[in-house]
């Protein structure tokens with residue numbers, strides 16, 4: 806494994822820019838299996854060579870065996886760019902209108918309710934399976 810750094814990236818956060826923009830933390834996940842990385846599992850370094858920008862090189866070795874590497878540039882205008890599959894992508898800061906904000910909120914809420922519903926049924930099925938295993942012993 807080509808290690809980027811052995812320091813936890815989380816130690817660089819919260820990240821403050823001169824214009825007052827603050828980034829509390831970043832979320833990372835495995836691009837192979839989707840597992841969300843814990844703060845303590847993401848290693849990396851942060852450099853600030855250009856005013857108003859912070860460059861992140863990070864890695865996360867997932868339980869599935871895949872080693873994720875991340876290249877991210879965070880900017881003080883709330884935009885950021887990241888490198889995936891040798892291509893740079895850019896996310897501009899979104900200015901949400903009140904209607905867009907409501908739509909986003911309602912879709913997120915609907916998704917959460919759906920997720921809780923699925924978890925409820927999954928939990929019930931697991932209980933049944935556990936009982937079957939317990940009885941057959």
Ligand SMILES: [Zn+2]
Pocket residue numbers: 835836837838839840867868869870871
């Ligand atoms: Zn994984």
